[in-house]
Amino acid sequence: MIVAAGIAVLPFLLPSYYTAFLANVIVLGLFALSLYVSWSLAGVLSFCQAVFFGVGAYSAAYASVKYEGLAAELLYPVLGLALACALAALIAFVASAGRLQELMFAIVTLVVAVLAQIVLTAGGDATGGSQGFFGIPALQLPGINSAASAVWFGGAIAIVLVLLVRWLVRSRFGLAFSAVRDNELRARACGYRAGFVKGLAFVLGAAVACLAGYLYARQNGYASPDLAGFALSANVIIYLVLGGRYSIWGAFIGALLVEGFRLELAGTAPEIASLITAAVFIPIVVLFPGGAAGMLDGLRRRLAGAPLLRKRVRALGRKAA
């Protein structure tokens, strides 16, 4: 509720520059949420999350720049979503058929991300080459400026998805996800088809990433091969790890922290921002796998004398059983 109210009110309070920044944070947080679904829920770490993001971004370009009209506006985002899901299903199928372990899967997805960027760069007219597409019109509510519209659109979608994912965590599917994540062998022995469960989480994550990519392209006006490459995929991992991968809000907190920090240093020293982000990342991932959300939660719960979030998520799973 507080978040919803904040999103509704903030565009009136912030200067437009920061409203645009907020819109991007929401969309990138949404993007990180896609990794939360596959990695945090089902233990599937992917280095190609940006490929699905890129598919979403290019679908926005196809819908508005390459083709025009209402039919294209409606058709291409749906096709993009279908393509992202199909691609994820294919990768998951191959991985499941090859019985890839977590580590091998990460490396295969890394290769997919590299390939996607190569394909998009070499795609000629179909993908706009290394430039991609420019001038994608923003989604605009009548009478309201584009940044505020973007915040409301993105915010509304983010809230709906957060609620959906929360529901998912508590559902039987969420239970299967955590069973496979925590002990795949035991889950298999209990009769879960681990390959299918992980594949499902991966496909759901891909769908969320595709949606985020579509929104990102709409509010930033472009779709380029960078949006589908390895660097952005890695960025999302940074958001989620720093923000906290055991918490659904970690995705958004991470995006806000990292992007805010980059914005601070963007004018003076962009490489230093990346350097410091990576340097901070190391102790966090080793010592505080809960990230910022985990630290906040740990603090709150230590004060209240309640169990930590990570344990609480597992307890939630047990309750749902």
Added chain:
Amino acid sequence: MTTVGNIIAAVAILFLVAAGLAIIFGVLRIVNFAHGDFVMAGALMSAIGGEQGLPFVLTVVLAAGVGAALACALVLLGITGKRIDAITGLLVTWAFGTVIRDGVAALFGAHGRFVATPVDGRVEAFGGAIPTYVLVLGVVAVVIAVGLYWLFSRTLVGKRMRASVDDRQMAEGVGLRTGRIAIAALALGGALAGLAGALLSPMVSVDPFMGFSYIVRAFLTIVLGGLGSIAGAGVGAVGLGSAETLLTTITSSIAAQLVVFGGVALVLVLRSRLAGRPS
């Protein structure tokens, strides 16, 4: 350069990079994502050494030292610790690589550098003129391959490492200090990466971001050849290096990368399918 020359150069470099990666993976069970940046550091050492007027052979040795030192720095990040699993190790080494890359870009600039070829001239061989340097490179790679074989089959250090690869707990049980073995493996792997970078430097433009393409290929090489095995790294390097170079000559580098990367992913899947190991 002729195709044969290109293949020799690609395979030699790929083997050196992948062998280091395989050694580190074998002992630590961690895929070293910073390996490409160790290669870059070695190449940069060679470039800066060249600018300072140091002889090439000396810069190669220094580059190996730089690679080994960077790899040992991973120990300080707790990479040999018990709480680091495969995925955490991947993330930590990746972030470490980013730190190296951005640090180098901030300290030494992000521009490309060139290194003069230490050995001039061409040799008529295999039906074309191959640069002498490429032949030297091939010989060095073969010598190192033989040296690694000797190290792992004939020396106590190598045998201890192999024991640690095969069964770490058992190795600890019979009194081997696996922590030290892990550091030795890191140093060896890092030295190979730095060496590969320095040897590579006369053939490419040296910049802070050059490591990525090597790490991707090296990953695929050890995946192709079987994780953690040096012989596998050799076989994988020959397969991947020659296939990509040939396809690049016949078609284009983009098509070659698509076919080769896709092909390796397929091999990976088929192999574990055929092996039928339960996961």
